[in-house]
Amino acid sequence: MTKPLTIGKHTARFPLIQGGMGVRVSAGGLAGAVARSGGIGLVATAGMALNSSRYDGKNFFTADPLALKDEIAKAYRIAPDGIVGTNVMVAVTNFDEMVRASCEAGAKVLVCGAGLPLNLPELAADYPDVALVPIVSSVKAAELIARKWQKAYNRLPDAIVVEDPDTAGGHLGAKPENIGNGSYDQYATVRGVKDYFREEWNLDIPIIAAGGIWDRNDILHALEQGADGVQMASRFVCTEECDASEAFKQAYLKCTQDDIGLIMSPAGLPGRAIVGNIDKIRQRDIGLGIRCPSGCLKKCTYKTEQERFCIVHALDRAQRGDVETGLVFCGTNAWKADRITTVQAIFDELFALEKSEPALEEAANG
Numbered sequence: 290m291t292k293p294l295t296i297g298k299h300t301a302r303f304p305l306i307q308g309g310m311g312v313r314v315s316a317g318g319l320a321g322a323v324a325r326s327g328g329i330g331l332v333a334t335a336g337m338a339l340n341s342s343r344y345d346g347k348n349f350f351t352a353d354p355l356a357l358k359d360e361i362a363k364a365y366r367i368a369p370d371g372i373v374g375t376n377v378m379v380a381v382t383n384f385d386e387m388v389r390a391s392c393e394a395g396a397k398v399l400v401c402g403a404g405l406p407l408n409l410p411e412l413a414a415d416y417p418d419v420a421l422v423p424i425v426s427s428v429k430a431a432e433l434i435a436r437k438w439q440k441a442y443n444r445l446p447d448a449i450v451v452e453d454p455d456t457a458g459g460h461l462g463a464k465p466e467n468i469g470n471g472s473y474d475q476y477a478t479v480r481g482v483k484d485y486f487r488e489e490w491n492l493d494i495p496i497i498a499a500g501g502i503w504d505r506n507d508i509l510h511a512l513e514q515g516a517d518g519v520q521m522a523s524r525f526v527c528t529e530e531c532d533a534s535e536a537f538k539q540a541y542l543k544c545t546q547d548d549i550g551l552i553m554s555p556a557g558l559p560g561r562a563i564v565g566n567i568d569k570i571r572q573r574d575i576g577l578g579i580r581c582p583s584g585c586l587k588k589c590t591y592k593t594e595q596e597r598f599c600i601v602h603a604l605d606r607a608q609r610g611d612v613e614t615g616l617v618f619c620g621t622n623a624w625k626a627d628r629i630t631t632v633q634a635i636f637d638e639l640f641a642l643e644k645s646e647p648a649l650e651e652a653a654n655g
């Protein structure tokens with residue numbers, strides 16, 4: 290039996306956060322469906338403008354927060370009483386703006402990774418009910434954030450997501466040479482972060498495990514190993530509600546374990562993806578002579594040197610259905626997807642026993 294998950298002032302019926310998936314893979318449709326089913330649904334803010342009605346090809350930074358607000362509103366239309374939050378990448382140029390837009394639009398939880406969100410409490414200061422949740426891959430990163438937040442803002446995180454570079458999808462907070470060689474032990478880090486907050490700050494905050502969690506057994510394992518909840522992303526791609534194109538979902542259905550690997554992102558971080566088409570991805574923008582179109586990342590080797598490829602457009606192409614020259618991010622488990630289903634069906638599979646348990650007890654008690 291799992292327990293509800295309380296993060297700050299918000300309690301979700303099930304201990305599950307749907308991980309943010311940038312460039313409109315998790316927009317309002319998916320986040321709303323997860324929130325309606327009793328989890329925490331995250332609208333990913335990265336590249337929100339692209340493929341939105343707000344974008345005219347030139348106004349990326351004006352369109353981005355407006356498109357984000359549209360998607361948060363959409364999620365709340367689907368789940369009026371649900372817990373809808375956002376995922377904001379620290380590496381994006383308009384991090385501050387997207388945090389503020391999230392708060393203004395009523396996000397209840399902010400989950401921030403791809404860098405250390407050192408100024409997050411300041412940006413969300415006018416919204417004390419909004420829960421602040423950094424993503425880390427090491428105890429050291431959690432310590433750095435806690436010390437800085439406490440000293441500068443007298444605030445500590447409401448929860449921490451521990452993301453496992455060996456299994457998670459998308460950008461990874463690790464050096465490529467340290468991935469897959471035993472440098473990371475996900476649950477040792479989960480317990481280490483938990484102990485750190487208990488011992489150093491006398492604080493019992495939820496620690497959420499992310500990466501490689503697919504079925505009910507994985508969730509029970511994570512909880513046994515000391516996590517208070519899980520963050521799952523890849524599992525939700527092959528749903529009717531996921532905001533990506535049909536072709537993106539089909540790429541998950543078709544891929545094998547061998548198709549999933551690491552690429553080096555122009556953001557300077559490794560990323561996990563379906564890697565077979567990486568040369569075509571590289572060639573696409575270079576071949577068409579396309580220079581950095583929006584300046585979306587703070588640091589980007591494509592922006593400065595035309596090295597690698599334009600990541601936001603590569604992700605956008607895949608999201609819209611061009612999986613030939615587009616980049617499909619995924620976790621190590623994506624090959625396990627075998628059908629398009631619904632978010633509610635996934636929740637039923639993950640937590641169904643729990644719904645029937647009280648009913649069975651009642652029946653047994655006459």
Ligand SMILES: Cc1cc2nc3c(=O)[nH]c(=O)nc-3n(C[C@H](O)[C@H](O)[C@H](O)COP(=O)(O)O)c2cc1C
Nearest residue numbers: 308309310311457458459500501521522523618620
């Ligand atoms: C398609 C895709 C896009 C992602 N985009 C983001 C993102 O924009 N920001 C972020 O912090 N994490 C991102 N992630 C990571 C997930 O939120 C999550 O932590 C991770 O994938 C969990 O592992 P799992 O996919 O095995 O469940 C992405 C993952 C995938 C699969």
